[in-house]
Amino acid sequence: xxxxxxxxxxxxxxxxxxxxxxxxxxxxxxxxxxxxxxxxxxxxxxxxxxxxxxxxxxxxxxxxxxxxxxxxxxxxxxxxxxxxxxxxxxxxxxxxxxxxxxxxxxxxxxxxxxxxxxxxxxxxxxxxxxxxxxxxxxxxxxxxxxxxxxxxxxxxxxxxxxxxxxxxxxxxxxxxxxxxxxxxxxxxxxxxxxxxxxxxxxxxxxxxxxxxxxxxxxxxxxxxxxxxxxxxxxxxxxxxxxxxxxxxxxxxxxxxxxxxxxxxxxxxxxxxxxxxxxxxxxxxxxxxxxxxxxxxxxxxxxxxxxxx
Amino acid sequence: xxxxxxxxxxxxxxxxxxxxxxxxxxxxxxxxxxxxxxxxxxxxxxxxxxxxxxxxxxxxxxxxxxxxxxxxxxxxxxxxxxxxxxxxxxxxxxxxxxxxxxxxxxxxxxxxxxxxxxxxxxxxxxxxxxxxxxxxxxxxxxxxxxxxxxxxxxxxxxxxxxxxxxxxxxxxxxxxxxxxxxxxxxxxxxxxxxxxxxxxxxxxxxxxxxxxxxxxxxxxxxxxxxxxxxxxxxxxxxxxxxxxxxxxx
Numbered sequence: 001x002x003x004x005x006x007x008x009x010x011x012x013x014x015x016x017x018x019x020x021x022x023x024x025x026x027x028x029x030x031x032x033x034x035x036x037x038x039x040x041x042x043x044x045x046x047x048x049x050x051x052x053x054x055x056x057x058x059x060x061x062x063x064x065x066x067x068x069x070x071x072x073x074x075x076x077x078x079x080x081x082x083x084x085x086x087x088x089x090x091x092x093x094x095x096x097x098x099x100x101x102x103x104x105x106x107x108x109x110x111x112x113x114x115x116x117x118x119x120x121x122x123x124x125x126x127x128x129x130x131x132x133x134x135x136x137x138x139x140x141x142x143x144x145x146x147x148x149x150x151x152x153x154x155x156x157x158x159x160x161x162x163x164x165x166x167x168x169x170x171x172x173x174x175x176x177x178x179x180x181x182x183x184x185x186x187x188x189x190x191x192x193x194x195x196x197x198x199x200x201x202x203x204x205x206x207x208x209x210x211x212x213x214x215x216x217x218x219x220x221x222x223x224x225x226x227x228x229x230x231x232x233x234x235x236x237x238x239x240x241x242x243x244x245x246x247x248x249x250x251x252x253x254x255x256x257x258x259x260x261x262x263x264x265x266x267x268x269x270x271x272x273x274x275x276x277x278x279x280x281x282x283x284x285x286x287x288x289x290x291x292x293x294x295x296x297x298x299x300x301x302x303x304x305x306x307x308x
Numbered sequence: 309x310x311x312x313x314x315x316x317x318x319x320x321x322x323x324x325x326x327x328x329x330x331x332x333x334x335x336x337x338x339x340x341x342x343x344x345x346x347x348x349x350x351x352x353x354x355x356x357x358x359x360x361x362x363x364x365x366x367x368x369x370x371x372x373x374x375x376x377x378x379x380x381x382x383x384x385x386x387x388x389x390x391x392x393x394x395x396x397x398x399x400x401x402x403x404x405x406x407x408x409x410x411x412x413x414x415x416x417x418x419x420x421x422x423x424x425x426x427x428x429x430x431x432x433x434x435x436x437x438x439x440x441x442x443x444x445x446x447x448x449x450x451x452x453x454x455x456x457x458x459x460x461x462x463x464x465x466x467x468x469x470x471x472x473x474x475x476x477x478x479x480x481x482x483x484x485x486x487x488x489x490x491x492x493x494x495x496x497x498x499x500x501x502x503x504x505x506x507x508x509x510x511x512x513x514x515x516x517x518x519x520x521x522x523x524x525x526x527x528x529x530x531x532x533x534x535x536x537x538x539x540x541x542x543x544x545x546x547x548x549x550x551x552x553x554x555x556x557x
Contacts, residue, residue: 010469067472069474070437070440070446070447070449071440071446071447074441092468093449093450093465093466093467093468094467094468096433096437096449096450097437097447097449097450098437099437100402100433100434100435100436100437100438100441101437101438101440101441101447102441103403103434103438104403104406104437104438104439104441104442105441105442107403108403108522109401109402109403109521109522109523110402110403110432110434110438111523112431112432112433112434113431122526126431126531127334127429127430127431127528128319128325128334128428128429128431129428129431130531131324131325131530131531132325132327132334132528132529132530132531133528133529133530133531134525134527134528135525135526135527135528135529136523136524136525136526137523137524137526138522138523139522139523139524140522140523173477174445174446174476174477174480175446175447175448175474175475175476175477176474176475177472177474178462178473178474178475179472179473180467180470180471180472180473181470181471181472182469182470183469183470189469191468195556219557237452237466237486237487238466238468238469238470243428244486246468251556252550252554252556252557262324269531269534272556273550273554273556274534274537275546275550281539286536286539287534287536288534288536289536289537290537290538290554291537291538291539291540291546291549291550291554292536292537292538292539292540293539293540293542293543293546294539300543303543304543304546304547307543307544307547308547308557
């Protein structure tokens, strides 16, 4: 077996997600190559070469791959996929955007959001927003799949893979990059944070999220939100944890003023330890919380911040 | 410009799903079905583009069992002009659906195809991208804003960590994210009128497309239930538990 992992980049650097996808590739077994495609990505390639289990890092460094637009990325993968039995990417917005194009052009199915590897052709994946787990077997000659990163522990970085250039250059006249607005934050990224503290409709307004920020700073946590808080306009969409937002599985998840709608639980129920703070002691969030604290969040949060 | 919009019949998003006792699949008997929420957003966007004068005709298409015609009637009530039902009782996966839609694109020659980014049953998030690849058209996935400008469309996409805007040549494929718009409710007179709007019915065989997939569903299970823990009485007790019991602080 030979596996190609499409690396995720974040502002040109290797994103943390890739170490998790390599872990999924190791569970399948066989030679693992990582593809870095972008513009000015040597640093990302060097970082990928250190990931444990990687044999070779293939680098397609060209302006046409900048911003990893779907059309040239799909075309590049089609050129390279012939050497492999499996092509994997994380179930990030990049992986989801690009991989189905490869699958369609190779006339094979894609398995999305894989959360378990049973064998080289049988996998577990989440369906119905995590309310059911499907075991599926693929008889396609090429297995194309996106991997939910929170389901696989990241590999270490003591490897030393070879790095080689890929000279495939494709044309792209159909799509062009206009602009990107990434939320600026000194805090860790929601998807990779060890601690996440999220606020819901109970926060009352966006200004009150400051109460979470103070605690987040003390814990090195990322700040998230429920869909109810996003829909109410308290905070932007990229903070949303849930079925339709980010799926997170940190060591510690603190849900504040969140009732625990199914759609939110789907995004955080795999966290190792869950704390719920809510004034309603009947709130469904307490049914999944390891530690529940019933009370007024406007009193509890300042006390928690001062005592941490 | 003609807009093609694809809709899928799925379990209603308010329904708590049950896995069948034999673990063969999710139990869909006597369960409320509805249009996939992301598809509703796709229909709404197409209708708004028509109301703005950007589009001249909106064609809704669905692939699935006979009952999927209910969702097509909903699309017609929301403002689509005509519908196409490709009837199959087989489990049509993304690739087969994309192949069928590619044939429809070939026949209808739309300027824009709008689809939901994913269906809330299988959560695949594939069909739009596969359709784009098969038709050799550019794609704007997870759209939160769609602005047609002459022979181009600017699509703002919800990506991890923020927003990205790309420009695509037309025709193009767009998949919708939640914040693109808020779908309207169908009014009773429109529901009545929709019954008279034209609906074509075809089969996958009419398009020469094989629906069977090489992926087999071996088993469906409920996820491990997470058990509730304890209630603590104070912030001090919470911190103590997190430090000394859970050891996460």
